[in-house]
Amino acid sequence: MKCIFCKEDSSSSKSIEHIIPESLGNTEHVLPPSVVCEKCNNYFARKIEKPFLESPFIVHLRNRQEIVNKRGIIPPRSALYLDAGIQVNIDDQDLSIYPSKESDVDRFITTLLTRKRGTLISLLHHPKPDSYLTARFIGKIAIEALAHRFIQASLTYEEIIENKELDPLRSFVRYGNSSEQSWEYNEREIYIEDKIFHENGSYYQLLHEFMFLQMASNETIFIIAFFGTEYAMSLDRNIIQGYRDWLAKNHDKSPLYP
Numbered sequence: 001m002k003c004i005f006c007k008e009d010s011s012s013s014k015s016i017e018h019i020i021p022e023s024l025g026n027t028e029h030v031l032p033p034s035v036v037c038e039k040c041n042n043y044f045a046r047k048i049e050k051p052f053l054e055s056p057f058i059v060h061l062r063n064r065q066e067i068v069n070k071r072g073i074i075p076p077r078s079a080l081y082l083d084a085g086i087q088v089n090i091d092d093q094d095l096s097i098y099p100s101k102e103s104d105v106d107r108f109i110t111t112l113l114t115r116k117r118g119t120l121i122s123l124l125h126h127p128k129p130d131s132y133l134t135a136r137f138i139g140k141i142a143i144e145a146l147a148h149r150f151i152q153a154s155l156t157y158e159e160i161i162e163n164k165e166l167d168p169l170r171s172f173v174r175y176g177n178s179s180e181q182s183w184e185y186n187e188r189e190i191y192i193e194d195k196i197f198h199e200n201g202s203y204y205q206l207l208h209e210f211m212f213l214q215m216a217s218n219e220t221i222f223i224i225a226f227f228g229t230e231y232a233m234s235l236d237r238n239i240i241q242g243y244r245d246w247l248a249k250n251h252d253k254s255p256l257y258p
């Protein structure tokens with residue numbers, strides 16, 4: 001058994017791999033152990049998923065959408081306690097406000113005790129994670145989603161490992177590049193983040209969905225949407241123009257909704 005990223009022996013791998021992190025609400029799309037080796041699994045958790053999930057934009061998305069992490073905790077949102085110039089966390093689950101940094105605790109308490117009223121500023125806009133990190137995050141999901149498709153269809157995923165055309169994306173995701181040059185992707189909002197869908201008498205919110213779009217040029221585009229934002233990335237080349245042309249021809253409709 002070989003790892004789909006580093007192609008090394010992965011038979012000793014014991015953990016299942018979440019294609020989309022659990023902290024984004026995914027419990028169903030997982031890969032069996034040994035598709036991704038322990039080393040790659042750890043690398044992605046530390047170097048890609050953690051910084052992505054802990055970026056202010058994603059933390060606040062998880063907070064707004066009340067998505068619990070593995071330990072059942074919704075990440076707190078941050079605000080500024082203006083009177084002391086301290087960044088604080090607001091925890092809606094137990095209605096508490098506390099300094100984000102341990103070192104601010106004394107000053108936070110002293111300021112609270114000496115004032116009758118204070119000002120709390122909550123920011124509504126947070127910067128998105130940078131494109132280099134986002135591209136690696138989406139690219140990792142793309143390769144794993146491909147393996148997931150093969151497994152679902154009862155095919156061996158050996159072909160993914162052998163496929164040389166996947167090597168540039170594989171390498172970008174697993175090793176990055178020294179110039180921090182990103183892999184192109186297309187990002188756009190296709191519906192609002194808390195849209196409620198209605199189908200066959202039931203109401204539901206879509207957390208994420210993905211698919212592969214096969215282009216006439218033989219290029220494969222991975223498309224994923226979470227909370228209304230669609231990301232599209234080519235598996236074969238570091239150019240997304242093919243998808244943009246496809247959109248122009250198809251009235252900007254998302255291929256997720258044919």
Ligand SMILES: [Zn+2]
Pocket residue numbers: 003004005006007008036037038039040041
């Ligand atoms: Zn590996």
